[in-house]
Amino acid sequence: MEQPLFLAPVFQEKIWGGDKLNTVFGYDLPEGKIGECWAISAHKNGTCHVENGPYKGKKLDELWANNRELFGNAEGDVFPLLTKILDANDDLSVQVHPDDSYGLKHEGELGKTECWYVIDAEEGAEIIYGHHATSREELSQMIEEGRWDDLLRRIKVKKGDFFHVPSGTIHAIGAGIMILETQQSSDTTYRVYDYDRKGDDGQTRELHIKQSVDVTTVPHHDPKLAIKQTNLGNSSITEYVRTPFFNVYEWLISGVTTFKQQANYTLVSVLEGAGHLVLTDGKEEYSYDLAKGSHFILPNQIKSWRLEGDMQLIASEPGEQA
Template identity: 50%
Template sequence: MAPLFLTAALHEKIWGGTGLKDDYGFEIPSDHTGEAWVISGHPNGPTTVQNGLYAGKTLAQLWTQQPQLFANGDPKRSFPLLVKILDAKQDLSVQVHPDDAYAAQHAGELGKTESWYVLAAKPGAKIYYGHQASSQAEFDRALDQGDWEHLLQTVPVKAGDFFYVPAGTLHALGAGVIVLETQQSSDVTYRVYDFDRIDAQGHQRDLHLADAKAVTQVPFKPVKTNPQVEEGLGFVKTTLQVAPYFNVFLWQIDGQAHFQAQAPYTLVTVIEGSGKLIVDEQSYSLTKGMSMVLPSPIKEWTLAGQLTLVASTPGPKAL
């Protein structure tokens, strides 16, 4: 069984730039490209298999038509995870995502818990993460009055930082930040503040304040991450997050390292360097920006070279 190498779906955004091309080699559609959906079964941007028996099929098609590749016992569900690389040339809108219950009722989708691994950050870069309101009344008043100076909470960031962003967290990437985002497969966003930007048609983008008031966690309680590091000959493996919907790992390879599957399938993106993946004595070249799924029939594999990868597996709520 071969790994499933994937072609990303690219999305233009008002806040995007050229980092996806400059840093990761994607063929972007314009100089304001904000997102590469590198592993996706979502209808708004499904990725396509490049190689092997399933070349030309989308990940969504394989999930339903070949459920054995994922040990998927319920093909009627949608593929539960989504991995993106985001290039924030400008600040993203300050936004919040709903949980499963609210999203199902109001949007017919999954909720959206996500996480960010910071790939690059310009000096002085920051993210918006949480808020300072102590009560629902204070939060609602700040939204109604546009009191962003007193409401929004910012955190300085650098490459290598990791943030867990559960549904209900007010958040945004700041200008000059590139991240790898691991999330539930959902495209439901409630925009709270867009810095009074005007789009190409001369209009401000819609805000969703009523929904934001209904789903935002008040008061904000950040989830602390506790990375666990395992070092061995040729590798450093860091568990960045173990969570209900997904688990996220950083693999740093310098030489050769052997892995065994810990879940029904594994999602992998190369974020730095080059090397090779060896499965069943077959070797596959790896370069920065490549993404793949290691499906259920692949029980073990070897990584060799000098490269860094972010991997993820489904959590219990995604199985």
């Protein structure tokens, strides 16, 4: 019987990182300011490897290349999704990402639409989400003149908030926020503004003004969220977003809940609690321990599964274009 693919995270040092990936999730972190946990990734800048079963030690990009049956023989040159946990100990740069067309033409990789589930936020914490410019010319002028307070749209956030961040959206995660991010598998970021701070080399970090003006959606429009919640006994499933690239859900498990496959494969992260993933082949049951900070993929051959325990999980699956 096919097993779930449990993955070892890859950690990324960032100028704005902290230590919550250790203190909250218990990860054994390398030295430095660790800002990102690439929890499920086949991207060349941080590829996870499998920790269990017949594919133990294999990297996710290898499985995508050589064992496409695990993913329902889905098409595409690269594994399309990336799950991260971000610990913003300081403000992230104000940034924007291209769409697929611009990203492939100029950077040789996919664009980046993403979404955020706020795991935790200090009181008063804010994100930058969108802008107030009414035309591309006004956007360019406001950036050139450094009118950041006029340009940038700030929103206070709290634990449990969810944001859809399509490509072309100017955005930044503020200090004191921890999020789980589901995104297209891309590492292309155009910095609009970085608070004039200096990196470890004493230099201000590179900005990408021309590209940012090129790809920003003007004027900004908040994408509409059609959040749906379904109760299953004492458990619940919340569908946060459906996009061409990914669909994202929260599974709140209390007791025993059974799921049926809805897509070629499913990505899952445990944010709180503990329990078990139970699979059956009709004769025998196979149980896998789940703990806070576990990340795994349910491959195509697993058509149904059972979750037992008290847990909060975020799950995603490829959308129609992924």
